[in-house]
Structure formats: C-alpha cells, structure tokens
Amino acid sequence: MASASPAQVSSDQAVTIEPSGVLSSSASISEFSHGGNIISNSHHGSSDHVYLMEDSSGSDGATPNLMRSPEEVAADAERLREQLKKSLSRGREPRTDIRDIPYDPSHEQKFPPRQFFVLTHAGKPVFTNRKIDETEGDDITNLIGVMHALISVFEDDQDKIRSIIAPPVRITFTIRPPLYYVCVTPFAEPESVARIYLEHLHLLILSVLTGSQLERILTRHANYDLRRLLSGTTTMLESYLDHLPRSFAILASSLSTLRLDSGLRLRVADALVPPPNMKTRLKDILYAIVFVDDKVVTIARPKKHTVHPADMHILLATIGSPAVKGSAASWLPICLPRFNSNGLLHAYASYLQLPSNSAASASQPAEAGEAPRENEEDAALTGGTHAPAVCLVIVSASGDFEVVRQWADVATNRLRDGETLRQLLKAAQRSTYSVDELGIPGLRHFFFKSRPNVQVTSPIFNGIEAHAHDERDQVELEDEWERLFNLYRVVWDAIHAKSGQECTLKLQYVRTEAVSVMGWITKSFEIYIALSPRLPKSAAIGAANAVVSWVKREEAKLFLRDAPVF
Amino acid sequence: MADTSDATQKPIQVKLVLLGEAAVGKSSVVMRFVNNEFQANKEPTIGAAFLTQKCRLEDRVLRYEIWDTAGQERFHSLAPMYYRNAQAAVVVYDITKAASLEKAKSWVKELQRQANPNIVIALAGNKLDLVTGQASTPGTSAAASSADDEDEADDATATPGETEEEAGSESLRQVPKDEAMAYATEAGLLFTEISAKTGEGIVELFTDIAKKIPIEHILASRGAAAGGAANANRAPAVNLNETSDPKNACAC
Numbered sequence: 001m002a003s004a005s006p007a008q009v010s011s012d013q014a015v016t017i018e019p020s021g022v023l024s025s026s027a028s029i030s031e032f033s034h035g036g037n038i039i040s041n042s043h044h045g046s047s048d049h050v051y052l053m054e055d056s057s058g059s060d061g062a063t064p065n066l067m068r069s070p071e072e073v074a075a076d077a078e079r080l081r082e083q084l085k086k087s088l089s090r091g092r093e094p095r096t097d098i099r100d101i102p103y104d105p106s107h108e109q110k111f112p113p114r115q116f117f118v119l120t121h122a123g124k125p126v127f128t129n130r131k132i133d134e135t136e137g138d139d140i141t142n143l144i145g146v147m148h149a150l151i152s153v154f155e156d157d158q159d160k161i162r163s164i165i166a167p168p169v170r171i172t173f174t175i176r177p178p179l180y181y182v183c184v185t186p187f188a189e190p191e192s193v194a195r196i197y198l199e200h201l202h203l204l205i206l207s208v209l210t211g212s213q214l215e216r217i218l219t220r221h222a223n224y225d226l227r228r229l230l231s232g233t234t235t236m237l238e239s240y241l242d243h244l245p246r247s248f249a250i251l252a253s254s255l256s257t258l259r260l261d262s263g264l265r266l267r268v269a270d271a272l273v274p275p276p277n278m279k280t281r282l283k284d285i286l287y288a289i290v291f292v293d294d295k296v297v298t299i300a301r302p303k304k305h306t307v308h309p310a311d312m313h314i315l316l317a318t319i320g321s322p323a324v325k326g327s328a329a330s331w332l333p334i335c336l337p338r339f340n341s342n343g344l345l346h347a348y349a350s351y352l353q354l355p356s357n358s359a360a361s362a363s364q365p366a367e368a369g370e371a372p373r374e375n376e377e378d379a380a381l382t383g384g385t386h387a388p389a390v391c392l393v394i395v396s397a398s399g400d401f402e403v404v405r406q407w408a409d410v411a412t413n414r415l416r417d418g419e420t421l422r423q424l425l426k427a428a429q430r431s432t433y434s435v436d437e438l439g440i441p442g443l444r445h446f447f448f449k450s451r452p453n454v455q456v457t458s459p460i461f462n463g464i465e466a467h468a469h470d471e472r473d474q475v476e477l478e479d480e481w482e483r484l485f486n487l488y489r490v491v492w493d494a495i496h497a498k499s500g501q502e503c504t505l506k507l508q509y510v511r512t513e514a515v516s517v518m519g520w521i522t523k524s525f526e527i528y529i530a531l532s533p534r535l536p537k538s539a540a541i542g543a544a545n546a547v548v549s550w551v552k553r554e555e556a557k558l559f560l561r562d563a564p565v566f
Numbered sequence: 567m568a569d570t571s572d573a574t575q576k577p578i579q580v581k582l583v584l585l586g587e588a589a590v591g592k593s594s595v596v597m598r599f600v601n602n603e604f605q606a607n608k609e610p611t612i613g614a615a616f617l618t619q620k621c622r623l624e625d626r627v628l629r630y631e632i633w634d635t636a637g638q639e640r641f642h643s644l645a646p647m648y649y650r651n652a653q654a655a656v657v658v659y660d661i662t663k664a665a666s667l668e669k670a671k672s673w674v675k676e677l678q679r680q681a682n683p684n685i686v687i688a689l690a691g692n693k694l695d696l697v698t699g700q701a702s703t704p705g706t707s708a709a710a711s712s713a714d715d716e717d718e719a720d721d722a723t724a725t726p727g728e729t730e731e732e733a734g735s736e737s738l739r740q741v742p743k744d745e746a747m748a749y750a751t752e753a754g755l756l757f758t759e760i761s762a763k764t765g766e767g768i769v770e771l772f773t774d775i776a777k778k779i780p781i782e783h784i785l786a787s788r789g790a791a792a793g794g795a796a797n798a799n800r801a802p803a804v805n806l807n808e809t810s811d812p813k814n815a816c817a818c
Contacts, residue, residue, distance in 0.1 A: 209640065229640045232588060232610030322609040323593075327634070332613025333644055346613075399647045405616075 081153045112169060115184040116201060116241055121177055122222045123148035127205070127230060129238050147182050151175065163191050174198040178218040179205070186486075189245075192498030193489045196251060197244045200313065203337045204240055207314045208233055210335040212342040240317040246485070248447045249456050251492060252526065253309050255560075257455045258295035259431045262556040264423055265298055269564040271414035272300035274407055279566070282407060284398035286336075286345065290415075291316065291391045292428045296455075300564040308338035309454060319349040319391055329408075331401050348394040348404045354425065355416045388428035390421065435459040440546045442535040444515060447488065448551050449526040450559050457551070457558045464515050464530050484515060488528045491519035495526075509537060520544050525551075577620055577629035580779055583649045585677070586658035587669040588637035591692040594762035595658060596634045599772055604763050611636040614648050621776045628776045630654075649677060653784070654686045654775050661691040661759060664740040667749075674753055686778045688756035690771055691746055695761040697739040 118126040125144045132140060151173060154161040164171040167187045172194035174181040181198040206214075209229055217224050230237075249256040272288045286305050290297040294316050299307055314336060324330045329350040336345055392411060394404050415421040435443055437459070444464035449456045461481050487510060497504040509518045511533055518540045519528045529544050551558060584592040593611050597603050600619040615634040620627055633648045635641065649655060657673045659666040670689060677687055743759060750757035756774055760767035 229638075232612070232636065232638045235609055236612075318612065321612060323611045323615070326605075326609070327593075327611075327615035327617060329616040330611075330613060331616055333641070334613075399644075401616075401647070 077149060077153060077156075080149055081156070084153060112184075112186060114186070114197070114241070114245065116197070117144060117147060117182040118201065118205065119144050119148060119180050119182075120218055120222075120224070120226060121180065122218070124223060124225060126179065126226045127234070127237060129241050147173075147180070151180055163194075170194060172198060174202065176202050178214055188486055188490075190489055190493035190499055192493050192496070193245075193251065197241070200244055200250060200310065201237070201241065203310055203314055204237060204317060205230070206337040206341050207318065207335045210342050210344055211337070236317060236321045239321070243317070247313070248458060248485075248488070249309070250313055251489065252447070252449045252456055254449055254454045254456045255307075255309050255312055256295050257453075257457065257558065257560050258292045258297050258428060259433065259457065259554075259557050260297060260424075260427055264420070264427055265560065266562070267418065267420045268415065268424060269298040269300060269562075271411050271418075271420060272298065273564050273566050275410060278403075278407055278410070281403050284396050284400070285404075285407075286339070286395040286397060287393070288407075288411065289315075289393045289395075290424075291319070291393065292388045292424065292431070294320065295431075296560060297390075297424065298560055298563055300566060303565050305339075308336075311336040311338045315347065315393065315395070318347070319393060324349050325351060325389070329405075331404075334395075336395070343397075346396050346399050346401075346404075348392075348396070348401070348408055350392050350408060350412070352390045352392055352412060352415065352421055354422055388425055390424060390428070432460045434462060438547065438550050440543050440550075442532040442539060443529060443543050443547065444532065445484065445530040446547050447528045448547065448558075450551075450555075451524055451526060453559045453561060455559045484517070484530055487512070487515070487517040487530075488519075491517055491528060495519045495521050509540060516540065518544060577627040578781055578784055579629050579631055580654055580776070580784075581631045581633070581652045582654040582656065582775070583633040583635060583652045584656045584658060585635055585645065585649070585670075585673045586637055587660070587663075587666040588639075590637065590658045590660040590663070590666050591762050592637060592656075592658050593634050595656070595690070595692060595760065595768060595771075596632055598762045598765050598768045600632070602765070604765075610638065613641065613644070619772075621772050623773070623776050626781065628779065628781075630772065645676070646680060649681045649685075651682060652685060653682065653779055654688070655681065656688045656690055656771065656775070657755075658690050658692050659741065659746075660693050661741045661743075661746075662693055662696050662738045667691075667741050667746060671749065671753075674755065678753075684780055684783065686756070686775055687754075688758070688771060688775050689746065689750045689753075690757075690767075691741060691743070691759040692762055694759045694766055695763045698761075698764075 115128070115130045117128045117130070120126060123144065125140065128140055128144075130140060130143075150161055150164075155175075160175055161173045163173065165187065169184050170187045170189065170191060171182065171184050172191055174195060179202065181202055183194050183198055183201075185194045185197070209217075209226070214226075217226070217229070244250060247256075268290050272290065274282050274285075274288075283302075285302060287307065288300040289312075296312070301307065315334070318324065318332065318334055319330075324332070329348065332347050332349065333344050334347045335341065335343060339345070392408060392415075394408055396404050415424075435445055445459060445461055447456060447458045461477070461484075463477055463480055464484055491508050491510055493499055494501060494508050495505045504521075505519075506522070507518070507520045510516060513533060516531045516533045516535065517528065518531065520526070525548065527544055527547060529540070529547060531540055531543055535543070555561070584596060586592050588610060593608055593615065594604060596615070596617055597605060597608075600617050611634060613636055617632045617634065619630050619632065621630055622628075633652070635645060635648050655673075655677055657670045657677070659670040674687060674689065677685060746759075747757050756771075756778065758767050758771050758774070760771055762768065
C-alpha cells in the first residue's frame with residue numbers, strides 16, 4: 001500500500017508519479033473488492049475515514065423488500081446497523097491517494113457507465129439512468145431499497161453516509177431532503193467530482209420542480225410518486241448526465257464562452273439592450289442571453305442581478321432539449337435554483353434563423369413566429385449536423401409573454417438586420433481553435449479558467465497520446481479524452497483539496513507514460529495543461545507560462561468581459 | 567359577413583391554444599398544420615411552444631398565434647397563462663386511450679369556466695391512422711368510406727406492426743366516435759377525428775375553427791379599443807391589442 005500520501009504535499013511542491021507506482025497500488029486496492037466493501041463517512045469531520053465492511057453474513061438479509069411488514073423491515077435495519085458497526089470497528093484503512101490513478105491506455109481499462117439514482121426520503125424511486133436489465137427483473141426496486149436502508153441507518157445515528165468504495169466503482173451519496181441522490185462512478189474519479197454530478201442532478205430536478213413544490217408534495221404525501229411530475233423530463237436528465245462528466249466548465253463552475261471577435265460580440269450585446277421606451281415594462285427581466293450551442297456569446301442583465309454559472313448550465317440543459325430546439329419559440333417555466341430555488345421563472349427561447357433573401361424577409365421578418373417557414377429555406381445555410389445553433393433566451397420573473405416577445409422581436413430584428421446574425425453564424429463555425437495555434441512545443445491540450453470572469457476556454461481535443469496527428473477513430477479518441485479528463489479531475493481535486501487533503505495546492509504535476517498533466521492556480525486564473533511526458537518538469541512550467549501569456553493576448557476574444565447592464 | 571376592406575388585406579390575429587393529456591399528439595397536430603410535417607417519437611413539449619400559421623378563408627386571412635402546451639401534470643397550473651385571451655382552443659384526445667377523453671372533458675370544463683367567454687372550442691380525437699379501415703360508427707357511412715380511401719394510401723407508408731391485422735387495429739380504438747361526438751354536441755364544441763400522421767382532417771379542423779371565430783367582434787373591439795370606448799361585454803375577451811399590461815402578469 002502506498003501510504004506515504006503525495007496528496008499531502010505542501011504548496012508549490014511538484015509531485016511526479018511513475019506509472020509503475022500506479023499499477024502496484026491500484027492492484028492492492030482491488031484486493032478489497034473480493035473481501036468486501038469499504039465505507040467512508042464524514043462522522044469525524046473533514047478527514048475521511050475509510051472502513052472495511054464485511055460482506056459475510058449474507059447481504060440478502062439486509063436487503064429490505066418493500067412488501068414486508070414494518071416489523072420485518074425494522075429487524076432488517078437493526079441487523080444492518082449491527083453489521084455496519086462491526087465493520088466500522090475494524091479500523092481505518094488508508095485513503096486512496098493520487099498514486100492510485102490508473103492511466104493505462106494499453107490495458108483494457110474501460111470506464112464503466114456512470115449510474116445515477118434519485119429516491120425520496122420515503123424510499124420511493126424518482127429517477128435512474130440505469131438501464132433496466134429484463135433478466136434481472138425488479139433489480140432497481142431492490143437497489144433503491146438497499147440505498148434507502150443504508151442512508152436511514154446512518155441517519156438514525158445522526159450521521160450521513162458519504163460513499164462506499166468498491167473498486168472498480170465508487171458509490172457516492174448526497175442527501176438533499178426530501179430527496180436522496182446516489183451515483184456509481186469509476187473508482188478512479190474523485191469523490192468530489194461525483195458530488196458535483198449529484199449536485200447538478202439535484203439542481204436540474206429543482207429546475208423542474210421547485211424546492212418549495214417538492215417540500216410541499218412530500219410533506220403532504222410522503223409516499224407520493226414523483227415520477228408522475230417528472231414525466232417527460234427523462235431525456236433531458238439523461239442527456240445532462242451524459243454531458244456532466246465531459247464539461248470542464250461545470251467542474252470549474254464557470255461559463256464556457258464562444259471565442260469571438262470582440263467587436264462582433266459587442267454588436268450582439270447592443271442588440272440585446274432594450275430600447276428606452278420598453279425599459280419600464282421590462283422590470284421583471286433577469287437576463288437576456290445569446291448562446292451558440294452550449295457556449296455563451298453575451299449576457300445582458302439589469303444591474304441588480306448576477307449570473308450564477310450553475311443556473312446557466314441548467315438553462316442550457318433545458319433549452320438544449322429536442323422539444324425546445326424543434327420549435328420556433330418556446331415559453332417555458334423554469335426554476336433557476338441558484339437564483340431562487342423556490343421560485344418559478346419564465347424563459348423565452350428561440351433558435352434564430354437567418355432571414356431568407358426571398359419574399360419572406362420582405363414581408364414580415366419582424367415576427368419570431370415566422371421562423372418555422374424560414375426553416376426550410378435556410379436549411380442550406382444553417383442545416384447540417386455541425387451547423388452552429390444560435391439561441392436567444394430571455395428569462396423573466398413575470399409570466400407576461402407579450403412583453404418579452406416584443407422585446408425578443410426587437411432584438412431578433414436588430415441581430416438580423418445588421419448582418420450580425422449571419423456573421424455570428426460564420427464566426428461560430430471558426431470559433432474553435434487547435435492547440436497548434438499557440439505554437440508551444442510539447443503542449444497537447446489545456447483548460448484555462450479566468451477566475452475574475454468565471455469563464456473557461458480550451459482548444460479542441462485532437463488526441464494527446466504519442467502521435468497527435470495520426471488518424472484515429474472516434475472511439476479511441478473518446479477513450480483517450482476520458483483518460484485525460486480524469487487526470488484533469490484528479491489534479492483539480494488535489495489543487496482544491498476537495499478530498500480531505502490537508503491544504504490546497506498551488507501547483508501539481510502528474511506524469512504518466514503517455515501524458516503529463518500540470519494544474520496551477522493563482523488569484524486570476526486556474527490552468528490545467530496536458531504535455532508530452534518527455535518534457536522535463538521545468539519545461540512544463542515554461543509551457544504553462546506561455547499558455548497564460550497567449551490567453552492574455554487573446555483575452556478580448558476568448559472571454560466575455562463587458563456584458564451589457566441595463 | 568360584413569367585412570371591412572381592411573380585414574381582407576391584413577391578417578386577423580387569432581390566439582389559439584392546444585390543450586390535452588400528455589402524448590395525445592398536440593405538437594404533432596401543430597407540426598402538421600404549420601409545417602406539414604410529421605415526426606415519430608417526438609420529445610415531450612416543455613412549457614409551451616409558440617408558432618404562427620396563416621389560415622385563408624374565402625374572404626379573409628386569419629393569422630393563428632398557436633400555443634402548443636405541454637400535457638404533463640406539472641404544467642397544468644400554468645395553463646391559464648396560455649389560454650388567457652385565447653379566441654380558440656383545440657382540446658386533443660387520443661382515440662386509442664379512453665382516459666385521454668376524460669382529461670379532455672376536464673379541460674373543456676376549465677375553459678368554459680375560466681377562459682374568454684366567446685372562445686371557440688374544438689374537440690379533436692387524434693391518431694385516427696391507428697384505427698383506419700374500421701367503419702368508425704354506424705350512421706357515419708360517409709366518413710367511414712373516406713376513411714377506407716385513406717386506408718389504401720396509408721398502407722403503403724404505415725409500419726407493418728400497425729396494419730398487420732385489421733382486427734388488431736380495430737381493437738385499438740377505445741373511444742367510439744359517436745360517444746365523443748355526442749359529448750361535443752352537448753357541450754357545444756366543434757368535433758372531428760384527425761390524424762397528425764397522415765394529415766387527415768387537420769387543415770379542415772383549423773378552417774372550421776376560423777369560420778366560427780367571431781371576426782366582427784375582434785374587429786369591432788379593435789376599433790373600440792382605438793376609440794377608447796370598448797364594448798363592455800366583448801372587449802375584454804377579444805381585445806387582441808391588449809399586450810402591455812404588466813399588472814396583469816402571471817396568472818399562476
């Protein structure tokens with residue numbers, strides 16, 4: 001067991017991890033998967049204790065069947081509690097540390113699909129993305145039962161279960177009464193990251209059913225089946241869960257910005273500022289935003305409102321759902337939980353189409369509702385699978401659609417008239433950049449977060465391992481991306497001391513056979529770079545500095561800095 | 567009909583709302599009407615989608631402003647926001663699902679109680695394509711024969727599973743046409759059975775509504791609103807220009 005934990009390295013100290021160490025310690029971890037499960041809880045504050053849980057006396061006995069009598073269930077719970085006490089008293093096992101990160105492209109190391117579960121405090125299933133296996137029958141009901149029993153047993157002792165470590169997976173619990181969230185993620189992924197997933201899942205559910213609504217329903221009817229109220233949201237929840245592990249912006253709790261000429265960004269912003277004669281009627285407006293795909297172009301807002309990145313990601317998940325994309329304009333109720341988790345807002349969302357050059361634009365380009373007919377005509381211009389989608393979103397606290405629509409029409413016309421929309425679409429197609437553009441030797445990929453702007457930028461991913469320019473198929477590329485991203489996650493976790501490390505780090509350097517990753521945080525930025533493993537440590541610092549100065553030069557294009565306020 | 571010349575030139579805006587249980591095909595009906603498209607496995611609507619489509623009658627043009635609402639239970643409380651000031655409503659049910667007619671009836675009740683008193687309500691039984699080939703009810707032989715015609719055309723495109731057995735498709739119908747029609751007559755609604763998939767009856771549905779809209783009242787109230795002396799009875803209900811009353815905001 002590699003117990004001298006490099007995660008406790010003091011600030012500024014660089015750590016090198018050799019692949020050999022990785023293999024040996026991950027092998028020692030996997031021993032536990034036969035012996036039983038390891039449970040860690042936060043009972044003793046920030047330093048997580050890890051316990052071994054025996055699996056001997058038959059987990060069947062501890063599986064509560066919902067059909068049993070209350071006495072039987074209580075007896076089960078009691079047995080489970082004793083079982084846990086026995087296991088917890090077995091003493092502490094050392095926590096896993098950064099040496100346990102497996103990074104082995106040659107090995108068939110596949111990330112198992114992440115599974116998410118939501119249940120009510122009464123143990124009723126709410127949502128899962130686990131695919132139901134026909135042969136296993138009522139598998140999910142049983143799983144939910146076990147989860148509920150585990151959570152309850154700890155709750156009875158005024159404790160909270162945090163996670164179960166069972167390589168190759170980690171089971172993480174988040175309690176957000178009246179709902180419980182559980183996810184099963186790859187063991188290599190830090191627990192803090194799993195918590196971010198669960199928190200975002202919670203926020204997305206709140207965006208559909210506000211906190212007060214949940215509270216009201218489940219207080220009144222503890223056994224209420226929330227699936228009824230969530231019907232129709234499965235696709236949105238599932239695609240958001242697919243998106244979560246791929247988004248650095250979400251991990252870094254920031255916005256992802258479209259790289260754009262600052263003049264063009266300003267013109268888009270100007271189009272969003274309401275005309276003076278409308279201002280008084282728009283007092284209920286929170287934000288007007290232009291997105292291109294999942295990237296922000298600009299956000300106009302009244303002085304008093306700030307933007308929370310998590311709310312923006314929730315908003316993007318909602319407007320990105322096929323139902324909204326498929327219609328010319330939508331008017332949808334949404335709760336932005338970071339703004340107010342108990343209140344329902346209204347969002348106008350319209351995917352903007354170019355005005356056609358023919359009759360349609362001459363007759364009535366003013367109407368947002370005319371868009372569906374223009375769809376066809378502009379299919380050639382904006383169609384295709386990779387065509388950027390420009391979406392205008394206006395969030396209002398009031399349900400008065402007409403006011404918002406009038407403003408949306410004004411903004412849409414301004415965008416179309418000055419060719420701004422056309423230029424934006426063109427620019428969006430060229431907005432991605434390759435790491436080659438920076439011309440930094442050995443640099444394979446990076447993420448940069450501008451802390452004052454709360455925004456991130458990164459080049460497109462072209463592969464990092466060995467021959468960056470070789471032809472490789474999409475699957476290989478995605479596996480590679482998953483492996484690299486996990487290194488980013490681990491470094492992110494260490495830098496922010498999210499897993500009980502003694503203190504935060506300023507810098508961390510991790511080297512594997514295929515790639516080395518360095519994370520570095522200062523007051524004004526946070527950067528994660530992927531480099532050729534042959535590059536010496538000193539060169540890594542140089543490369544990071546070079547990226548930082550490149551970003552500084554390009555800042556006006558990369559980030560949204562002067563969002564209009566009205 | 568005493569149309570002003572103005573009416574023939576400028577489309578008259580009519581707010582129309584679609585209501586009904588989830589998955590009865592509201593969005594598909596609108597898609598068929600607006601874009602003449604049909605999309606299988608459509609994702610559920612969130613909140614409401616807003617679309618427009620012109621509808622040409624003999625002597626005038628209507629411009630429908632269509633609110634295609636989501637049918638899920640959680641959106642129910644927001645419905646008044648969508649049907650407020652609507653001149654027309656299409657309440658959709660699924661003829662292969664008896665419960666959806668019950669939901670439709672409760673929507674009709676709510677509209678008659680709370681919506682604009684002059685609202686034109688149409689009850690539409692969707693998914694006719696699933697039961698074509700079957701003489702829907704006795705006494706509607708004309709409709710049945712036209713359905714037979716549809717059937718021939720339909721067979722070419724329909725999926726095998728749906729047309730495999732005539733008996734199978736007949737048994738899919740859960741709402742007899744005469745039952746729904748009797749209810750519609752009693753409640754004073756327009757009634758039709760339609761198929762968003764084949765397009766059968768869609769344009770007719772919207773045209774029939776257009777014919778029943780009290781255009782004169784809309785025009786009159788427009789004039790009255792401009793003159794500042796609204797017809798006390800009608801104006802609040804049919805005034806289309808009422809766009810800027812922030813006090814009148816969220817009805818939920």
